[in-house]
Amino acid sequence: MTQENLLTDTQPAAPPRPACAPAEAPRPPRRSTVRRVVRGVRDFVRAQPLGATALVLICLFVLIAILAPVVAPYDPIVQHRRNILEPPSAEFLLGTDDLGRDVLSRAIHGARTSLVIGVMTTLISLALGTAIGVVSGYFGRGLDIVIQRVMDAVQAIPGIVLLLFIAVVLGPSVRNTIIALTVVITPSFNRIARAETLRVRQEPYVEAARATGAGAPRILTRHILPNMIASVFTLGSLIFAGVIIAESALSFLGIGAPPPTPSWGLMLSEGVRYVERAPWLIVVPAIALSIAVFSFNLLGDALRDHLDPRVQRLVVQERRGWWGRRLISRLAPSLAQGAERLESTDTRTGGTGRVPDPPR
Amino acid sequence: MIAYALRRLGYGAVVLVLVTVIVFVIMRLVPGDAVSLQLQEVGASKEEADALRAEFGLDAPVWVQLWNWLGGVVQGDLGTSFYSREPVVDLFLARVPVTIQLGLLAILVGSLLGLTIGVVAAVTRGSAVDGTLRLIAVAFLSVPNFVVALLTLTALAIWFAWSPPLVYAGPTEDFASWAQQVAIPVLALGTGGMAAVARLTRSSMLESLGSDYIRTVRAKGVREKTVVLKHALRNSTIAVLTLLGLELATILGGTVIIEQMFGLPGTGQLIYQAVLDRDYPVVVACTIFYAALFVIMIIVIDLLYALVDPRIRHGRALS
Numbered sequence: 313m314t315q316e317n318l319l320t321d322t323q324p325a326a327p328p329r330p331a332c333a334p335a336e337a338p339r340p341p342r343r344s345t346v347r348r349v350v351r352g353v354r355d356f357v358r359a360q361p362l363g364a365t366a367l368v369l370i371c372l373f374v375l376i377a378i379l380a381p382v383v384a385p386y387d388p389i390v391q392h393r394r395n396i397l398e399p400p401s402a403e404f405l406l407g408t409d410d411l412g413r414d415v416l417s418r419a420i421h422g423a424r425t426s427l428v429i430g431v432m433t434t435l436i437s438l439a440l441g442t443a444i445g446v447v448s449g450y451f452g453r454g455l456d457i458v459i460q461r462v463m464d465a466v467q468a469i470p471g472i473v474l475l476l477f478i479a480v481v482l483g484p485s486v487r488n489t490i491i492a493l494t495v496v497i498t499p500s501f502n503r504i505a506r507a508e509t510l511r512v513r514q515e516p517y518v519e520a521a522r523a524t525g526a527g528a529p530r531i532l533t534r535h536i537l538p539n540m541i542a543s544v545f546t547l548g549s550l551i552f553a554g555v556i557i558a559e560s561a562l563s564f565l566g567i568g569a570p571p572p573t574p575s576w577g578l579m580l581s582e583g584v585r586y587v588e589r590a591p592w593l594i595v596v597p598a599i600a601l602s603i604a605v606f607s608f609n610l611l612g613d614a615l616r617d618h619l620d621p622r623v624q625r626l627v628v629q630e631r632r633g634w635w636g637r638r639l640i641s642r643l644a645p646s647l648a649q650g651a652e653r654l655e656s657t658d659t660r661t662g663g664t665g666r667v668p669d670p671p672r
Numbered sequence: 673m674i675a676y677a678l679r680r681l682g683y684g685a686v687v688l689v690l691v692t693v694i695v696f697v698i699m700r701l702v703p704g705d706a707v708s709l710q711l712q713e714v715g716a717s718k719e720e721a722d723a724l725r726a727e728f729g730l731d732a733p734v735w736v737q738l739w740n741w742l743g744g745v746v747q748g749d750l751g752t753s754f755y756s757r758e759p760v761v762d763l764f765l766a767r768v769p770v771t772i773q774l775g776l777l778a779i780l781v782g783s784l785l786g787l788t789i790g791v792v793a794a795v796t797r798g799s800a801v802d803g804t805l806r807l808i809a810v811a812f813l814s815v816p817n818f819v820v821a822l823l824t825l826t827a828l829a830i831w832f833a834w835s836p837p838l839v840y841a842g843p844t845e846d847f848a849s850w851a852q853q854v855a856i857p858v859l860a861l862g863t864g865g866m867a868a869v870a871r872l873t874r875s876s877m878l879e880s881l882g883s884d885y886i887r888t889v890r891a892k893g894v895r896e897k898t899v900v901l902k903h904a905l906r907n908s909t910i911a912v913l914t915l916l917g918l919e920l921a922t923i924l925g926g927t928v929i930i931e932q933m934f935g936l937p938g939t940g941q942l943i944y945q946a947v948l949d950r951d952y953p954v955v956v957a958c959t960i961f962y963a964a965l966f967v968i969m970i971i972v973i974d975l976l977y978a979l980v981d982p983r984i985r986h987g988r989a990l991s
Contacts, residue, residue, distance in 0.1 A: 461686065461687070461690055462690060462694070464687050464690070465687050465690035465691045465693075465694055465963075466694065468687050468688070468691050468963040468966055468967055469691060469694075469695075469959055469962060469963050470924065470962050470963075470966065472928050472929070473928065473943060473958070473959055473962050474959070476928065476943065476944065476947050477695070477698065477947055477955060477959060478698065480947045480948060480950075481698060481699065481950075553814070557816045560816070561816065561818060561929055564818060564929065565928075565929060565932065565944065567948075580818075580819070580822055583822075584822065584825075584933070587825055587826050587829045587830075587835070588829045588830065588833070588835075591826045591829075591830050594822050594823065594825075594826045595823070595826065598815075598819045598822060598823055601815075601816070601819060602811075602814055602815045602819060605814045605815070605816070606810075606811070606814035606815075609810075609813065609814050610810075
């Protein structure tokens with residue numbers, strides 16, 4: 313069950329069969345996959361009402377981001393020079409900023425910037441981190457040691473410091489923000505992918521595949537990857553929220569997306585100067601940002617609860633670690649053990665609420 | 673125990689050396705160095721630029737620079753700032769107190785508020801109070817700390833026409849001014865930790881309250897207040913200690929934005945300015961300092977943790 317599947321399930325059309333393969337034996341119909349996804353989503357929605365709410369919010373967020381030019385009343389960078397710092401009115405629903413730009417339109421287009429950066433970063437680092445983690449975990453030995461030490465080192469630097477460093481060195485642009493965030497986040501995916509690979513590698517079916525003479529590429533793609541990808545995707549949803557925060561933090565500091573780009577972080581930093589005269593400049597992007605982050609966190613929590621408990625524990629551990637605390641289990645094993653125990657307690661409460669009856 | 677600590681420290685040292693290598697490699701991979709950036713405005717000749725590069729040792733290959741730097745570290749020399757020409761160590765030490773103050777106060781505020789909220793929520797479990805408190809906790813987990821700070825700033829500016837003083841004064845010079853300036857940053861940094869602590873306290877309190885030993889204590893006729901505050905809460909504090917240890921590194925990293933926003937002269941501001949100026953020695957030193965702080969803190973907390981909780985001793989698995 314993946315976040316992507318959850319988000320795209322509204323288009324149930326089965327992918328067309330390749331036209332060039334008429335002589336092949338009939339494949340099992342693809343519809344079953346779609347049906348399985350639909351059923352998975354239905355189960356998820358029933359079991360996790362909060363998660364379903366988050367899912368609706370996220371769909372709304374994505375829709376607004378995609379349809380930004382249609383939904384927004386004005387062009388986000390056009391300056392209405394006669395309406396500078398105007399409070400919310402019928403003409404400008406959420407007011408205007410110091411250059412006379414419509415705040416609502418900028419907030420809507422800001423969703424687009426966040427989504428582009430969030431999706432790109434999450435996908436790239438997910439692919440990269442998973443590939444590194446799987447290879448490192450499967451082949452082990454010297455390769456594993458070298459790769460993991462480098463990953464540890466990257467994670468020992470607090471995320472914001474490393475982000476600042478890379479972003480400034482590369483210069484402010486959307487592309488460079490994505491690169492910087494990818495460097496910071498990839499180790500998290502590497503970590504969980506490696507842990508899961510180590511687990512799956514010992515399963516009898518992998519042994520069996522190896523005994524029948526399957527090569528490493530086949531074992532990796534057909535046996536290991538499908539059996540570990542769920543936890544990677546769950547982590548992806550939680551990390552997406554972090555990416556949105558980090559993106560706005562960077563543009564807030566003036567080293568993310570460059571000025572005319574509508575971005576929530578940029579709007580916040582531009583608004584600081586007019587805190588007293590025009591509070592809507594702060595409040596609007598702050599609320600937009602918070603709701604987006606909140607929904608992704610909620611979805612991540614719900615997905616985590618919905619998956620099987622073993623996956624939960626790994627993801628929880630990893631989530632605590634995504635912002636540079638990943639070394640912990642190696643540097644501080646007893647601390648990590650304690651944390652794991654506590655967090656499994658936290659997981660049982662679903663993080664967001666429902667606490668099971670305490671044992672009597 | 674000592675061998676255990678030494679092994680962790682050794683591993684930490686390896687990680688720090690790797691961090692240094694990574695930082696150096698990233699820094700030299702990109703076009704444009706501090707010298708050309710500095711001289712662009714002045715319009716200096718090529719000879720002058722080369723002379724400057726030689727002075728800073730920028731003309732040597734990366735590996736030589738790295739080696740020299742590591743050699744300096746061993747002697748307690750972290751290099752000299754390209755801009756102010758002061759030793760990085762001095763620049764740094766002048767700013768450490770502010771960051772430490774912020775971090776510790778934030779932890780303190782976060783854990784006190786978090787513990788209170790968690791205990792109240794656990795005791796009133798299922799009621800409206802519990803629901804509200806839990807919602808607050810989840811909300812604060814999602815709102816990034818600089819947004820909390822901005823919103824607080826906005827609210828105070830509108831409703832009370834109050835804003836913090838612009839110039840920083842140390843707590844010993846002018847306590848009132850210092851307190852005013854530090855209040856919002858500490859709250860903003862603390863709320864994230866607060867939310868996490870509150871959630872954890874609540875769930876581990878619920879677990880304690882349902883356990884056999886609490887039933888025994890109640891059966892003994894102990895007052896409910898004592899049951900909750902003494903017996904159940906004490907068992908939950910270790911949980912919170914763990915979480916705070918993990919939280920501290922995040923808070924220290926998070927001070928970069930907050931310090932910049934409130935004009936607090938801490939290490940976060942130092943590294944931000946240095947990164948903008950491409951003041952390499954300062955950037956390298958700060959980055960590695962943060963990494964070192966993190967590594968050392970984690971090791972220390974780990975050892976403390978093992979000392980505090982007799983159930984967690986090395987080589988013995990947790991049940």
